[in-house]
Each structure stands twice: as C-alpha cells, then as structure tokens.
Amino acid sequence: MLDALRRHRVLLFGVAFAALAGYAALTIIKRSPPSRQIATGPVKDDLARLNRGVDEITLLDDAGGPVRWGALKGRPRAIFFGFTHCPVICPVTVWELNNALDHIGTPAAQIAIQFVTLDPERDTPDALLKYFSGFDGRVDGYSGTPQAIAQIARAFEVVHRRTELENADYTIDHTPTVFLLDASGRVVDVIAYGSPPEIVEARLRALVTATPGR
C-alpha cells in the first residue's frame, strides 16, 4: 500500500516537476528575478522596483483584522513568502532569521519578521497565529484573499505555483528569498535561501544600521 502510494506520489512529482521546469525555463529567458542577483550581490536599482503600488492592498493580520499593506511601514522589516504546511524552507528560514536577531541582540529589536502566506485557503489568521506562537510576537503572519496576496507577491516578483499531491493534498513551490525593507518600505537588500548564518546576520545588521534613529 505504501509502495503504491509512493509510486503514485513519485509520478505526480515527476509530472509537476516537468511542468515547473518548463515554466522556469521560460521565466529565465524572459527576465532575471531578484533572487538570482544575490550570487553577485544585490543590484540596488533593481530592488527599488519591488514593493511598488501595493500600499492600498488589504491583508488580514493574525488577529483576523484588516490591515493596509502600506500601514506596515515605519520600521525595518524582513519579509518572506511561504505556507505553513511547508516542511523545509519555511521553518528553516524562520529559525535562521530568529537566531540571527537573537545574536545581534538589542539593536535588532526594531526589526519585524513578516510572513505572507501563499496558501490563504489553509493559512487562516488563526492558523498563522498558532504557527508562529513560539516567537513571542517577533514573527507576524499575514493572510488575505488570494487576489490580494497574489498582488503583493507580484510586487516582490515572488513566483508561486500550487502543485497537487495525492489525497487532495497539495504543496506550493515558491520563491524562497527574504526581502529586507527599510522603514520607508523600500526593498534595500535580499537574503538568498540557504545563505550561511553569518551572511544572514550581516545583512540584518546592515539593515539596522541603514535605518537609524527610528
């Protein structure tokens, strides 16, 4: 039974992967997404085009109340996109950011970690609140309508694709980049997924230094 399930899953993964690979190839040809620039260091001019024109979009905070995306400005932020059923990227990224902020200490207290779900169907405000409950309010999860979330994701050039699995389950492949925003809401840097801890810490430290006196 397990074997049959596994074969089925492997087949599904194979088909999904082929489709995604095709799509990815097209994407690479069309444009170079921000996450690809990290290899040689962020290109500030290109980052400046992110997070534009979405201030009026309304999301839901983890208390279930509406919140204007633009109203979240005012402090330096580390923002990433994901889904709470994600078994690898999302927990690893949250732990990395949390550990780096712990390491930096007091100066890092002003940095907010914000998570925008790409799976609003399952990630309700309450689910997000529970998911991040171990971080003493340091990590805030945001949900919303699929349309609102798609608009925010697009503004960060975050790609996401739902992939069906067996038993009506699904996963979401997505861009795993962490975006660093200054208090004015400008994207000033990015952290590539899989960066070593000292890089994560250095980038966050630089974010604090770049936003003095708030």
Added chain:
Amino acid sequence: MARLATVFVLLGVVLFAASCAQPATGVSVEGAWIAAPLGESDSASGFAIIHNGAGADDRLVSVSSPRAGEVMLHEMNMDGGLMTMRPLEGGLRVPARGDAELAPNGAHLMFMGMESALVMGETVPVVLQFEQAGVVSVDFTVSDHAPTADAHKTHD
C-alpha cells in the same frame, strides 16, 4: 641534504597518517539534525553530512525512523526563482573518500506522518540504508540550527 629529504619524507608519512585518522572504510555521519517544526506540523526535514571512507562510491538508498510513518529522500532545485522539491530518484551518491551533504537547499530527508509533533531537543533515531556500507544508525537532534554551523564559519 639527504637528511633533509628524509625529514620531509617522514613528515609526509606523518601527515598522511593523520589524514587517515578517520575510519579508512565505511560510512560515518555527523551534524545530523532535524529543523524543529513550527506549529503542529506532522512533517519535518532532516540534514547531515555523510562521509564515505571507502575507496568506492556508495549510495544512500533508503531511510526509516520509528518516529515517522515514512522518511523520503527529497531534493530542492532552484529554477528561475521557483524552489521546487521532488523525490531524489535512485538515492544519494556518496563519493569514494568524500562527503555528501543533506542540506536545506539540496538533497534532504523528509520525515512524514509523525503521530506527535517533534519537540526541540528531541533525539530521533534514524536508520540509513547504504548500497555498500549497509545499515547505519544515526541519532538526529531536533534543533533550530545546524550543529555544524560554527564549524562552517571557520571554513568560510
């Protein structure tokens, strides 16, 4: 002059012997950890560095744990900004006298179908089945960071 050459030869022998301090054959695993799941997730991911001391390539073919319904080998791939995950077909190659890494941005273990959520600090027994080396039992520690993170720091 000949004496100096002898010293160098002896030094070479000593260095060679030191480099062979690891077991000359078989597989050893270090830095094994599982990223502590958030919320009430019934799945988690595991990472480690696998050393192959043998003179021939080996292959990690299957993994199991009494703590999980199923453990799969998965692989991450970055394609045009999209991170995709799929089962690693044919297992993970561990090169002769070399390492293979199970890491968050590459090949890794997927623990699925856990009856109760893993907790920080928990030790999870895992059985790794290799083509050549056979069965290797390893304890994975549930943690918020890689135990080898500090070691990596000095290498970078």
